Amino acid sequence: MSDIRVLNCITGLNVGGAEYMLARFARGLSGNRYRPSVLSLMTPGPVAESMALSEVDIQTIGMPQARPRLNSLWRLRQAIRTTEPALLHGWMYHGNIAASVGALMHRRQPVIWSIHHSVANIDAEKRMTRRLITLGARLSPWTAAISYCSRVAADQHEALGFDALKRHVIPNGIDCSEFQPLNGAKDRLHQLFNIPPTRSIIGNVARAHPMKDHAAFVKALAVLRDRGYDVHGLIIGDGHESGAARQTARDLGMDGRLTTSGARSDINALLPGLDVFMLSSSWGEAFPLCVAEAMACGVPAAATDVGDCAWLVGDLELISEPNNAVAQAEVVARLLSLCPADRRQLGMAARRRVIENFSLATYVARHLKLYEMALHRSASYRRDPWNR
Numbered sequence: 001m002s003d004i005r006v007l008n009c010i011t012g013l014n015v016g017g018a019e020y021m022l023a024r025f026a027r028g029l030s031g032n033r034y035r036p037s038v039l040s041l042m043t044p045g046p047v048a049e050s051m052a053l054s055e056v057d058i059q060t061i062g063m064p065q066a067r068p069r070l071n072s073l074w075r076l077r078q079a080i081r082t083t084e085p086a087l088l089h090g091w092m093y094h095g096n097i098a099a100s101v102g103a104l105m106h107r108r109q110p111v112i113w114s115i116h117h118s119v120a121n122i123d124a125e126k127r128m129t130r131r132l133i134t135l136g137a138r139l140s141p142w143t144a145a146i147s148y149c150s151r152v153a154a155d156q157h158e159a160l161g162f163d164a165l166k167r168h169v170i171p172n173g174i175d176c177s178e179f180q181p182l183n184g185a186k187d188r189l190h191q192l193f194n195i196p197p198t199r200s201i202i203g204n205v206a207r208a209h210p211m212k213d214h215a216a217f218v219k220a221l222a223v224l225r226d227r228g229y230d231v232h233g234l235i236i237g238d239g240h241e242s243g244a245a246r247q248t249a250r251d252l253g254m255d256g257r258l259t260t261s262g263a264r265s266d267i268n269a270l271l272p273g274l275d276v277f278m279l280s281s282s283w284g285e286a287f288p289l290c291v292a293e294a295m296a297c298g299v300p301a302a303a304t305d306v307g308d309c310a311w312l313v314g315d316l317e318l319i320s321e322p323n324n325a326v327a328q329a330e331v332v333a334r335l336l337s338l339c340p341a342d343r344r345q346l347g348m349a350a351r352r353r354v355i356e357n358f359s360l361a362t363y364v365a366r367h368l369k370l371y372e373m374a375l376h377r378s379a380s381y382r383r384d385p386w387n388r
Contacts, residue, residue: 003035006371007085009095009102010038013058014045015207015238015263017289018092018116021149021172021363023047027054028173028364034371039079041072041094046263059083073105080106087374092116093132100139110144110374113166118153118286118307122160137161144374147367150286150308168370171308172287173363176355178268179296181347185273189234192270193259199232200336203274203294205267208239211284213304218248218258219325220278220332225257227329229336233258234274236267272297275343276335279303282322287312292358295350300343302331314353 008026013019026036037057040048042065048058059082061075080088080102088103088111090096096113103109113136122130140146140163147170148154158164190197202221206212214235221233233254235245240260249258264270271277277294278301279285285307292312294301303309304322313319317334320327335343 002033004033004087004371004375005083005085006034006036006087006089007080007083007099007102008036008038008089008091009099010040010091011094012042012045013038013040013047013051015047017172018114019045019047020289021116022091023051023054024173024175024360025364025367026051026056028360030054032368034368037083037085039076039083039098041098057083073101076102077105085109087112087371090114093129093136096136097132097139100142110378111142112145112147112370112374113140113143114147114149115153115157116149116172116286118150118284119156119160120283120306124283133157133160140166144377145370147370148286151311152307153286168366170363170366170370171312171358172289172292173360174289174292174296174354174358175360176296176351179271179293180268181298181351182269182272185269185271185297186275187273189270189273193234193261195232195234195259199230199257200275201232201234201273202276202278202332203234203236203271203299204278204280205236205271205290205293206281207237207263208243208245210244211281213280213282213323214240214243214245215248216282216323216325216328217278217280218245218252218254220280220329221257222252222254223326223329224333224336225254227333229333231257231332231336234261235259236261236264236270238263267293268297271299274299276332277301278328278332279306279309280325280328281306285309292354295347296354298344298347298351300335300346300350302328302335304328312358313350 040060041063059079088099090099090113099111103111143166145168146166147168149172151169154167224231249255271294277299279291287308291301302318305319310319320331
């Protein structure tokens with residue numbers, strides 16, 4: 001059977017959850033009849049390097065800051081004509097709209113959208129994001145399917161006008177052979193980042209962004225310190241040199257108990273060394289990849305009640321309300337109060353939960369079912385356009 005070409009349209013390929021999921025999804029398609037290629041609307045970022053290793057074809061139309069120019073539509077049409085896909089798969093708002101517009105300009109191929117964002121308060125979103133959400137709601141009935149990475153995100157988007165009949169909730173998937181417990185990882189963290197060996201390392205992986213609320217992360221660490229816990233925070237992601245975490249650490253006298261690092265490619269080797277992973281986000285998360293990755297590494301995860309964190313973690317005692325550093329600290333304190341053996345046992349239970357419910361293989365298989373459904377319906381419609 002010949003290959004079926006699928007063009008994945010995405011805003012860019014910078015470091016982010018949706019971008020990593022696309023890279024892993026494309027890798028997971030190896031060996032089956034679907035042949036993925038990628039159209040990055042903006043100039044491809046660092047994630048493109050890992051995709052190139054999987055021999056995934058990557059194109060770009062070079063949009064600046066995800067704002068289309070006059071020639072963007074022409075470049076979009078040319079990219080689709082070059083690929084001649086049987087199916088277009090959009091990722092994130094810009095990519096979704098580009099996939100739908102591109103299909104309309106070319107051969108009206110079936111289009112699937114993937115949404116990786118939650119919208120607790122649309123007024124808190126940027127103006128461009130609000131416009132894209134409004135446009136997406138209007139275009140959503142013409143999609144073959146909409147894949148949401150969280151149930152909360154699906155509910156929120158449908159409340160904003162997205163077609164509820166197109167809903168398919170497919171949570172992010174983790175390659176649990178890549179993310180797994182690793183002997184000596186904790187010692188390596190202490191040595192690599194020069195963290196005193198007596199300290200418990202509380203970690204977070206995210207770029208500096210207001211929705212991640214890293215100020216609350218540091219405030220929670222300060223609460224733990226004041227209660228007698230010998231803790232050290234480790235945040236990995238771009239933009240923290242002058243971000244809220246470092247400023248808050250200076251204000252609270254926590255500078256010596258916080259390490260910030262730029263984005264790294266060896267996260268799978270670093271996460272297993274954490275004592276606790278703490279997600280401090282205030283909004284915007286749908287199904288945070290970093291939490292699931294930490295859990296797969298056997299690390300207990302505490303998270304705020306944003307997106308589908310409660311479903312992912314599976315234990316409400318590990319969930320706290322956003323914008324409440326004291327509540328977050330109390331959850332982490334309960335974990336640190338456990339003896340090491342009990343904490344390891346809790347971490348391994350978290351890993352089993354990811355393996356059983358949120359594996360990469362399941363993620364790929366469920367999307368392939370969407371592909372088959374979309375192509376079957378498209379073929380049926382072409383044979384009989386009046387029989388919808």
